[in-house]
Amino acid sequence: MNKTLLGYVPDESPIYAVHPFVKLFFLLIVSLFPMFVTAPDWNIGLMVVIIIFMWISRVNMSTLKIYIPVAISMGTIIFLSYTVMGGTHPEFELLARVAGVNFYWERIRDALVVYFRVLPMIFTMVFFLSTSRERDVIVAMRSIKVPFVVTYVFAMSLRSAGMVLEDFHIVRQAEQARGFDPAGKSLPYKIRQYVMYMIPLFALSLRRSEEFTNALVARGYAFTGEISKVKRADYILTHYSYKYFDYIFIAIIGLAFVALLVFRYGFGYFQVDQSWLIGLLREAVS
Amino acid sequence: MTSVIEIKDYTWRYLHTESPALNSINLTIEEGSFVGIIGPNGAGKTTLAYSVDGLIPGQYNGIKKGTVKIFGKEVESYKKGELQQVVGVVFSDPEAQFTAMTVEDELVFGMENIGLTIPEIRERLEWVTELTGLSDLLLKPPYEISGGQKQRVALAAVLAMKPKLLILDEPTSMLDPVSRKKIFEVLKILKTEEDNTIVVIEHSLENLVPLADQMILMADSEIILQDRTKDFFKESGLLLEKGVYPPGALHFFHELSNQGLYRGEYPLTVEQGKDLLRQLIQ
Numbered sequence: 001m002n003k004t005l006l007g008y009v010p011d012e013s014p015i016y017a018v019h020p021f022v023k024l025f026f027l028l029i030v031s032l033f034p035m036f037v038t039a040p041d042w043n044i045g046l047m048v049v050i051i052i053f054m055w056i057s058r059v060n061m062s063t064l065k066i067y068i069p070v071a072i073s074m075g076t077i078i079f080l081s082y083t084v085m086g087g088t089h090p091e092f093e094l095l096a097r098v099a100g101v102n103f104y105w106e107r108i109r110d111a112l113v114v115y116f117r118v119l120p121m122i123f124t125m126v127f128f129l130s131t132s133r134e135r136d137v138i139v140a141m142r143s144i145k146v147p148f149v150v151t152y153v154f155a156m157s158l159r160s161a162g163m164v165l166e167d168f169h170i171v172r173q174a175e176q177a178r179g180f181d182p183a184g185k186s187l188p189y190k191i192r193q194y195v196m197y198m199i200p201l202f203a204l205s206l207r208r209s210e211e212f213t214n215a216l217v218a219r220g221y222a223f224t225g226e227i228s229k230v231k232r233a234d235y236i237l238t239h240y241s242y243k244y245f246d247y248i249f250i251a252i253i254g255l256a257f258v259a260l261l262v263f264r265y266g267f268g269y270f271q272v273d274q275s276w277l278i279g280l281l282r283e284a285v286s
Numbered sequence: 287m288t289s290v291i292e293i294k295d296y297t298w299r300y301l302h303t304e305s306p307a308l309n310s311i312n313l314t315i316e317e318g319s320f321v322g323i324i325g326p327n328g329a330g331k332t333t334l335a336y337s338v339d340g341l342i343p344g345q346y347n348g349i350k351k352g353t354v355k356i357f358g359k360e361v362e363s364y365k366k367g368e369l370q371q372v373v374g375v376v377f378s379d380p381e382a383q384f385t386a387m388t389v390e391d392e393l394v395f396g397m398e399n400i401g402l403t404i405p406e407i408r409e410r411l412e413w414v415t416e417l418t419g420l421s422d423l424l425l426k427p428p429y430e431i432s433g434g435q436k437q438r439v440a441l442a443a444v445l446a447m448k449p450k451l452l453i454l455d456e457p458t459s460m461l462d463p464v465s466r467k468k469i470f471e472v473l474k475i476l477k478t479e480e481d482n483t484i485v486v487i488e489h490s491l492e493n494l495v496p497l498a499d500q501m502i503l504m505a506d507s508e509i510i511l512q513d514r515t516k517d518f519f520k521e522s523g524l525l526l527e528k529g530v531y532p533p534g535a536l537h538f539f540h541e542l543s544n545q546g547l548y549r550g551e552y553p554l555t556v557e558q559g560k561d562l563l564r565q566l567i568q
Binding site: 133134135138155159208210211212213214215216217218219220221222224225226227228230231232233234235236238 | 344374
């Protein structure tokens with residue numbers, strides 16, 4: 001298995017044939033699609049397409065289970081924001097009034113629309129991170145001539161996230177070895193005791209930054225000065241080349257986006273009132 | 287011979303500390319020599335390595351007295367990144383030195399920083415991976431390989447930049463004996479086939495002593511003893527007093543000497559000790 005930013009992909013996967021830039025382009029463009037689509041049906045369709053891509057890429061689908069609680073909590077927050085904290089709107093259709101809270105049809109509909117706009121964006125990001133390594137991100141960015149310093153800082157931030165998690169495990173194990181284990185304790189207790197983790201974690205992070213700075217200096221890297229202006233050979237890029245199908249994928253993604261805009265603003269498609277799902281729900285609550 | 291390192295009356299005190307980390311250091315290291323630096327923890331060995339690589343005073347605040355010259359030029363007068371092209375440092379914690387996400391990227395990073403072209407990088411990459419036995423690990427993340435492999439990656443990344451002066455700060459402190467041996471095998475090749483000046487700070491002497499032309503003992507922020515390796519270990523009493531235990535063979539002959547059973551030069555390796563002992567018995 002090959003470790004990616006968010007999971008594992010088998011050693012053999014069709015995704016390796018695709019240039020990293022295509023994956024980045026997919027992320028940047030396809031995650032914009034839901035912003036122009038209000039009908040949830042289309043956004044659900046997009047999620048299905050992304051799941052098919054993940055299946056084709058042989059992403060370990062069991063890792064997706066970890067996003068179910070995220071999806072549920074996000075949905076709950078959106079629903080509560082639009083209903084319980086949605087305020088009073090006499091101009092909307094009141095469906096029910098429970099414990100002084102008004103539930104309007106329009107607010108429930110809008111909550112659904114927003115939820116199904118955010119979900120495909122997350123799916124697109126999960127697909128990208130599940131099929132890309134840090135190196136792919138660097139190659140993708142460098143291949144479109146993003147300055148090295150930007151690419152490098154981005155890659156370092158990806159790396160540091162992993163390191164903080166690793167350090168957290170070390171600190172937790174060290175605390176447990178000294179008899180401190182919040183397992184089975186109440187949530188307020190856990191939160192209070194989290195300080196026990198945070199202080200050493202913060203100290204470790206400071207030390208890591210010092211070591212990392214030293215390593216950069218020792219390797220002759222500087223963010224400023226003449227040395228920072230040295231023309232980099234971008235050796236890694238020599239391992240990657242664009243194939244004909246990469247251009248086809250880029251064209252398809254680009255054209256799909258243009259088509260979406262044309263259908264949305266030229267012909268009025270993807271509107272919420274055209275949604276079959278919303279219509280079904282409307283009938284159900286009437 | 288040209289002096290690679292020339293340190294005169296050098297004192298360094300870190301900010302907010304009472305006593306200096308290095309005190310009145312005078313040290314000259316000639317080009318092409320292999321120098322071992324030993325001493326107890328807190329003796330100032332790492333600070334000395336940082337001073338030679340420009341990390342001090344560049345990255346640390348403190349008070350400096352005296353001069354530290356590398357290839358005849360004061361450390362501070364080198365431009366950013368210029369000193370690191372001639373001085374390479376390998377630190378004790380290999381993971382703390384990694385700057386990239388695959389072994390190959392790690393090795394290439396330094397070479398790109400100094401502006402090498404793609405053919406030059408390719409050539410050096412082949413050389414360094416063969417030298418350090420990393421050819422099969424190029425696509426792996428450096429965090430997911432064994433400790434010994436990690437340290438070889440760190441060493442290879444510095445070697446690929448072909449520094450004239452190589453400093454290794456306790457490069458084997460986190461390694462098992464087999465991995466230690468592998469690191470010193472690489473250093474042996476560098477000593478015999480390349481013209482690098484190598485300074486190794488190390489606690490484990492078994493591997494270091496056979497390679498070192500010169501040894502330095504540091505304690506309490508000062509250089510206590512500096513001599514050719516063979517002569518250096520004549521002062522075994524002083525070394526033991528400072529908590530430095532000489533290699534087994536050498537220690538054994540030192541004890542024989544104390545008992546009046548042996549007079550002569552101490553052997554540096556087990557092999558030399560074996561030959562000497564055979565001669566004594568015969």
